[in-house]
Amino acid sequence: MSKLRNLPALLCVLILPQGLSSQLPEPSASRELMKLIRNEKFEVILPQVMRDNQIDMWIHMKGGEDPLDFELGEVPGAYIFTDRGGDRIERAVFGGRGDEELYDIFGAKTEIAQFVSERDPNRIALNYSQENPGFNTISDTDRTQLLEALGEAYRERVVPADRLIADFLAGRGMAEIALYGRLLMTSSEIIDGEFDKIVPGVTTLKDLSGNVFVRDLDGNEENNTDYVIQPGDLIGLLEGANVMDFSEHNGGIAYVLREGETGLPPEIQSIWEHALKTREIFRQNISAGRTGAETLETLIGKLEEAGYVYIDEDRYDPEADPVKTQVHIDFHGLGRIVSQEEAPRISPSGWGRDLNIPLYHTFALEYMIHMPVPAWGKGKHLYICLHDGAMVTERGLEFPAPPAQEIRVIR
Amino acid sequence: MLNIGDANYGTFDDDNPYATEGMLNHVRRERFYLILPRVMQEHEVDMWIHVIRPWSWGGTDPLRYEFGSKSGVFFFTDRGGDGIERVVFEGEVQDPGAYDLVGEESRFISQQDYELMDYWIENPDSDLESELDLRFLGLGDFVAERDPKRIAVNYVESLSLAEGSETFTMALGDGISYTDYVQLSKALGEKYAERMVSAEHLILDYLSRRVASEVVLYGAARASGGEGRRFGKIVPGVTTLGDLGVRSVVDKDGNERGGDDYVIQRGDLIGDWQGKAYVLRKGETELPSYFQRFQEDNRKVRDILRKNIKVGLTAGETCDLLARKLEEAGFIYTEYQEYNKYVEHPEKTQVHLDLHAEGKGILAPRISPMGPKWHWNMKIQLFHTFAVEYMIYVPVPEWDRGNNFTGQQLSDAYHDGGVVTARGMEIPYPDQSQRIEIIQ
Numbered sequence: 001m002s003k004l005r006n007l008p009a010l011l012c013v014l015i016l017p018q019g020l021s022s023q024l025p026e027p028s029a030s031r032e033l034m035k036l037i038r039n040e041k042f043e044v045i046l047p048q049v050m051r052d053n054q055i056d057m058w059i060h061m062k063g064g065e066d067p068l069d070f071e072l073g074e075v076p077g078a079y080i081f082t083d084r085g086g087d088r089i090e091r092a093v094f095g096g097r098g099d100e101e102l103y104d105i106f107g108a109k110t111e112i113a114q115f116v117s118e119r120d121p122n123r124i125a126l127n128y129s130q131e132n133p134g135f136n137t138i139s140d141t142d143r144t145q146l147l148e149a150l151g152e153a154y155r156e157r158v159v160p161a162d163r164l165i166a167d168f169l170a171g172r173g174m175a176e177i178a179l180y181g182r183l184l185m186t187s188s189e190i191i192d193g194e195f196d197k198i199v200p201g202v203t204t205l206k207d208l209s210g211n212v213f214v215r216d217l218d219g220n221e222e223n224n225t226d227y228v229i230q231p232g233d234l235i236g237l238l239e240g241a242n243v244m245d246f247s248e249h250n251g252g253i254a255y256v257l258r259e260g261e262t263g264l265p266p267e268i269q270s271i272w273e274h275a276l277k278t279r280e281i282f283r284q285n286i287s288a289g290r291t292g293a294e295t296l297e298t299l300i301g302k303l304e305e306a307g308y309v310y311i312d313e314d315r316y317d318p319e320a321d322p323v324k325t326q327v328h329i330d331f332h333g334l335g336r337i338v339s340q341e342e343a344p345r346i347s348p349s350g351w352g353r354d355l356n357i358p359l360y361h362t363f364a365l366e367y368m369i370h371m372p373v374p375a376w377g378k379g380k381h382l383y384i385c386l387h388d389g390a391m392v393t394e395r396g397l398e399f400p401a402p403p404a405q406e407i408r409v410i411r
Numbered sequence: 412m413l414n415i416g417d418a419n420y421g422t423f424d425d426d427n428p429y430a431t432e433g434m435l436n437h438v439r440r441e442r443f444y445l446i447l448p449r450v451m452q453e454h455e456v457d458m459w460i461h462v463i464r465p466w467s468w469g470g471t472d473p474l475r476y477e478f479g480s481k482s483g484v485f486f487f488t489d490r491g492g493d494g495i496e497r498v499v500f501e502g503e504v505q506d507p508g509a510y511d512l513v514g515e516e517s518r519f520i521s522q523q524d525y526e527l528m529d530y531w532i533e534n535p536d537s538d539l540e541s542e543l544d545l546r547f548l549g550l551g552d553f554v555a556e557r558d559p560k561r562i563a564v565n566y567v568e569s570l571s572l573a574e575g576s577e578t579f580t581m582a583l584g585d586g587i588s589y590t591d592y593v594q595l596s597k598a599l600g601e602k603y604a605e606r607m608v609s610a611e612h613l614i615l616d617y618l619s620r621r622v623a624s625e626v627v628l629y630g631a632a633r634a635s636g637g638e639g640r641r642f643g644k645i646v647p648g649v650t651t652l653g654d655l656g657v658r659s660v661v662d663k664d665g666n667e668r669g670g671d672d673y674v675i676q677r678g679d680l681i682g683d684w685q686g687k688a689y690v691l692r693k694g695e696t697e698l699p700s701y702f703q704r705f706q707e708d709n710r711k712v713r714d715i716l717r718k719n720i721k722v723g724l725t726a727g728e729t730c731d732l733l734a735r736k737l738e739e740a741g742f743i744y745t746e747y748q749e750y751n752k753y754v755e756h757p758e759k760t761q762v763h764l765d766l767h768a769e770g771k772g773i774l775a776p777r778i779s780p781m782g783p784k785w786h787w788n789m790k791i792q793l794f795h796t797f798a799v800e801y802m803i804y805v806p807v808p809e810w811d812r813g814n815n816f817t818g819q820q821l822s823d824a825y826h827d828g829g830v831v832t833a834r835g836m837e838i839p840y841p842d843q844s845q846r847i848e849i850i851q
Contacts, residue, residue, distance in 0.1 A: 025428050032637035032841035043717070044834045087718055174830045174837040177623065178630020182429060185627075284493070359833055391623050394793055394833060395445050398623040402437035405508075 024186050027243040033175065034070075034244065039102055040173030041071055046081060046089045049167040052356075056121035057082045058161055059112075061142040062096070067134065067169065067338045070245040073098050078109055078146075082119050113149040124154060125161035132351050134342050135162040166352065170333060170343045172360045176246070177391065177400060180335045180362050183248045184389040184401035186241035191252035194237055198410050200256045203229050210239030210249075217373070217380040219316045231258040234268065234407070236385045247337045251366070251387025254408040264407060271371040271382045272407050274308075274325050279386070281306060282365060283397045286331075286357075292346040293353040296329065299346070303327055312348045316370040318379050326370040326381075334389055335362040357392055365390040365403070423476065423771055429631040434624065436506040439479055441622040443509060447487060447495045450620070454613045457559035459487040461610065462587045462595065465501065471584045473618060473774055474565075479505030484550070488557050496557075500550070546591065547598035554603050562603060563610035566592060570611050571783040583615075583774055615785065619768070619775035621794035626830055629770040629796045630839035633828065639844025640686025647690050647850070650675045657681055663692065665810025665819055680847070684824070688848040698847060701807045705821055708760045709803055709845065711740055716799065720766070720791070720829070720836040726776035727787030730764065733778065737762050746780040750804035750820045761804040769828065770796040791831055796839070799827040 050058060060079040062072060072079050077096015081089050091102065095109035107115065116124070128143065129135040138146075147155045172180070194208045204226045205212045213223040214233045229235065233256045240249030255268050264272070281302045286295055300310045309326045311317050317326055333343025333352065344361055345352035366387045373380050388403035423430050423438075451459060463472045465482045475481055483502020487495050498512040507513045527542055539545070554562070565586035572583055587595070596604040642655065652660065653671030660668050663678025675681065677692045680702070689698055697703070715736045720729055734744035743754055743761045750761060767782070768775030776795060777786035802824045810819040827842040 023428075024431070028635060030635050030638060030841070032844075033634055036637070036838055036841045040838060044832075044837055048834070174626055174832060174839045175630060175841075178627050178634065178839050181624060181627025182631055182634070185429060185431070185434065393623060398441065398445065399437065400623045400627045402433050402624075 024182075024189055027179075027183055027186055027241055029179075029243045029246070033179070035099070035102070037173060037175050037179070038071060038099075040175055041168070041171060042089065042091060042102065044173055045168060045171030047083070047087060048358075049164055049171060050081065050083050050089060052167060053125065053164045055083070055123050055125040055159075055161075055164055057116065057119060057123075058125040058164060059116075059146070060127045060161065060165075061138045061146060062127075063137070063139050063142065066137050067342070068165065070336075070338070071168065073102075078112055080112070080115065082121065084119065112146070113151065116150060116154055121154075122157060124150075124158045125164045126158050127161045127165065129160050129162035131160075132162050132166075132342060135160075135165050163355065166342050166344075166355055167358065169336065169338060170355070170358055170361060172335065172362055172391075176335065177360060177362070179243070179246055180248060180389065180391075181400035183241040183243065183246060183335075184250055187239050187248060187250040188252070188402065190239045190241065191237055191250060192408075194239065195235075195252060195254045195408055195410065198229055198235075198254070198256070200229055200231050200233075200410065205229065205235075208237065210237050212237045213385075215383040217376060217382070219370070219381065219383065229256060231256045234271075234382060234384060235410075238385075238387055242337070245336055245338065248334045248362075248389050249364075249387070250389060250404075251385055252404060252408065253384050253386075254410050256410045264409065267371075267373055267382060268407060271325075271369055271384055274369050274371055275384060275386050275404075277306065278303065278308065278327055278367060278369065279365070279403070282331075282367070286346070286392060286397045288357050288359040288361065288392050288394075291354050291356055292331070292344045292350075295346045295357065296348065296353070299329060311370070314368050314385075316372075316379070316381050316383070322372055322374060322378070325372065328368040328370070330366045331363050331390075332366065333362070334364045359392065359394065361392045362400075363390055363392075364388070365397070423628060427628060427632045430628055432505070434628065435476070436479070436509065438622060438624045438628070439477065439506060440509050441624055442477065442617075442620075443495070443497060445622055446617060446620045447497075448489070448493060450613055450616045451487065451489050451495060454563065454616065456561050456563040456608075456610070456613055457489050458554065458557060458561075459485075459563045459610055459613060460595070460607075461485040461487075461565045461614075462591050463502075464588055464591060472586070473583060473772065474614065476771070477617070478502075479509065484547070486553070488559065490557065498553075543590065543594055544597070546594040549598075550595070551598045551600050551603070554599055559603070560606060561608055562599075562606045563613050564592070564595070564607045565610045565614065567611050568609035570615075570785050583611075586610075615774055615789060618772070619789055619795070620792045621770075621796060623794065625770060625796065626794050626839060629828065629830070632770075633840040637841025637844060639846055640682065642681065642686070642688040642848055642850065645675055645681070645688065645690060645850045647675055647677045647679075652681075655681065658683065661821070665807055665821070681850075684826075684843055686844050686846070686848070688850050690850040698849065699809075701805060701809065701821060702847060704760075705803065705805045705823070706845070706847070708742070708805060709823075709825075712737070712742070712762055712801065712803060713799075715740060716766075716801075716829075717836045720778070720831055722791055722793055722795070722831055722833060725788055725790050726778045729776075729791060730778045730780065730787065733764060745804075748802055750806075750822060752806075752820075758806055758808075760806070763802040763804075765800045766797050766829070767800065768796065769798040793832065795831040797829050797831070799825060799829045799836075799842075801825055 058081040062076050075096045078094040080092045084090050090104055092105035093103050094107045094112050127138045205222055206224050206226055213221050213236045215221045235254045238249050238251045255264055285298050285302050303310050309320045309324045311326045311328045314328045320326060331346035343352050344355040344357045364387055368385045371382045391398050391400050462484050463482045478485055480502045484500045486498040490496050497510045499510050500515055504513055567585045652673045658669055660679040660681045662668050677690050679690050681688045719732050719736055737744045743759045745761045745763050748763050764779055765781055766778035767773045776789040776791050804820045804822045806820050828839050830837050830839045
């Protein structure tokens with residue numbers, strides 16, 4: 001399961017001011033960049049996802065807070081997108097306001113029925129969901145009034161827009177990819193800064209910002225507690241960076257040298273080598289076009305072929321082969337706060353498992369390694385969590401920014 | 412490694428805060444991992460040898476950033492499997508971790524004074540004809556052990572070395588020196604020397620492909636742009652160009668006026684690529700029709716570019732396609748960066764294109780009539796980053812008293828950013844402002 005157990009807590013961390021010692025500039029989001037990202041989503045993502053979902057018209061009745069606040073604008077109204085052929089989707093707003101450079105048509109809600117019948121769509125997606133309450137955003141009143149206005153002919157053509165919305169949110173234009181990469185670099189820099197603060201025997205986990213954790217050899221975890229960091233500890237730290245609706249979080253790992261040690265001891269070096277070996281398996285076997293669930297099955301097979309034990313939970317399995325290293329996977333969406341959970345997900349859990357992984361999908365290559373060390377006793381094992389920002393391209397898995405390169409040594 | 416900075420180009424330069432050493436090293440590693448095996452296999456090359464001569468400080472070698480070094484003998488060998496073996500001899504590299512081996516097959520290879528002195532001390536009876544024979548000592552065995560069938564070496568065989576517009580950062584050099592070529596041939600021996608072929612197309616192909624992290628750097632370079640200048644208060648008949656810090660205007664008759672003392676008049680179009688403003692004439696409530704036509708034509712041109720630039724076509728094919736689409740849309744495509752008033756339909760808007768690569772030099776496809784032919788023959792690759800550079804010339808018959816000697820026309824040049832993906836052309840950072848602020 002994800003190390004992101006407590007999303008609200010992490011979001012609080014994400015919006016804290018970033019480190020003052022930063023060398024990278026503070027991530028910024030100019031009005032022009034945000035407008036560009038919105039427009040690019042309309043230009044390059046929207047036509048694709050409407051056709052993938054065989055939708056001729058998408059009606060999004062927006063009331064209050066909505067997962068599409070960034071994409072569509074925060075103003076309530078009826079946002080209607082129509083595939084009229086060609087490369088572009090017609091964009092209209094009824095009963096609301098919108099950027100005149102992004103939308104083609106403006107009108108009153110009373111004009112919707114005529115607007116729809118003029119376009120005569122065969123399949124109309126509407127923002128309700130029978131599967132995912134997060135996308136069930138149309139109010140009962142709006143739904144009733146709209147369906148009544150559409151009349152019987154078009155009412156029967158209405159289908160849930162949940163998958164369409166998830167695909168639209170998961171789609172990334174190149175301006176968004178570039179911003180994602182910048183945020184990844186920023187969070188890596190913050191993580192380095194947090195590790196710089198550690199004084200063994202003095203610093204506690206809660207002195208550090210982010211999601212900071214240490215597990216003992218039996219798998220018992222201290223997480224953001226007043227546990228004092230000790231020599232011999234393997235420390236995991238997840239920290240994020242965000243700007244407006246764009247967010248990501250990265251991971252880092254550090255080891256505190258024991259007295260007399262000058263570098264990573266063999267067992268620690270060994271678990272890092274497992275991290276790299278499994279990373280290579282993931283790089284070779286993740287591609288666009290399959291669902292998260294299908295991809296997970298492939299990865300499980302490849303891991304097992306390579307001599308690993310796949311585990312469904314992020315907990316060491318004492319019943320598994322005692323010499324084999326265990327691996328847990330949770331490759332969840334990354335880049336937007338809103339589409340972190342409701343996006344294609346290569347994981348044993350989550351609604352997004354059944355969604356297709358699109359080209360240029362941005363996600364966390366989050367996986368956990370539980371490496372038994374039989375010489376230390378039955379069930380004793382080391383644990384690390386890798387969490388790097390990744391992206392799916394035609395070539396497979398790419399890293400828009402440097403992933404973790406090593407286990408950092410703390411003296 | 413110090414002093415590598417000048418080997419990074421464009422958006423990879425020091426003034427891009429995200430072009431950190433860690434990021435540059437990452438890009439290099441991603442390129443070794445994702446691109447190198449593909450281009451070597453596609454060019455049927457088993458071994459690629461690239462020599463950057465010592466003490467040249469990189470010179471103009473176009474691969475000095477790619478290898479993170481300004482001198483060395485680089486070996487890339489396809490030994491089967493997914494990866495390529497990466498070895499550098501006699502080279503100090505920015506990121507040793509990017510290589511499988513950084514060493515010296517012979518410690519006499521860089522021909523330094525002390526090396527040569529050591530050699531003669533250690534080998535007093537040597538019958539070397541020349542100290543140059545030490546240049547690639549031991550490399551013959553290294554190559555023979557790998558037994559490559561085709562060995563690409565960095566010399567140019569058929570490509571021109573044209574240097575001109577846009578190539579100042581990274582020209583296509585002719586690579587290995589004649590002396591090094593002779594010495595390398597001797598070191599490899601007849602069997603392997605006969606297998607040497609030019610690496611010119613391999614090098615171009617390698618340089619022209621991009622990884623995702625390069626898109627990040629490219630997008631970071633101008634992420635905060637696009638806002639455009641705000642002119643604030645302008646009082647026609649009072650405010651001067653000097654007050655605004657603007658060099659010139661185009662007046663109501665199409666004449667260009669300049670100088671700090673010039674007083675802004677109604678009907679003036681003020682500004683440059685940083686932003687424009689138009690001062691309404693009495694009775695006007697909006698931009699004159701020719702400005703509106705200019706904006707509309709500009710939108711149409713951009714739309715044509717977006718819809719027709721794709722992965723897989725060559726730059727030349729793309730240029731031909733764009734020219735045809737422009738003509739079909741009622742424009743005149745012109746190969747020259749100037750308005751031509753002697754065309755059959757002078758009333759039509761003319762468009763010139765120079766969509767050259769950007770971000771890391773232009774040894775890559777160039778959608779343009781300019782540059783050497785190989786620019787046009789190269790295929791547009793995934794994540795090709797390029798300048799959306801074009802010029803528009805809109806005829807304005809109303810400016811019959813204009814003094815622009817090539818004809819009465821309104822022109823502008825654009826230089827924005829583009830990235831090519833499976834979806835076509837995308838925009839990685841905000842375009843320069845195309846807004847014309849209206850001054851009442």
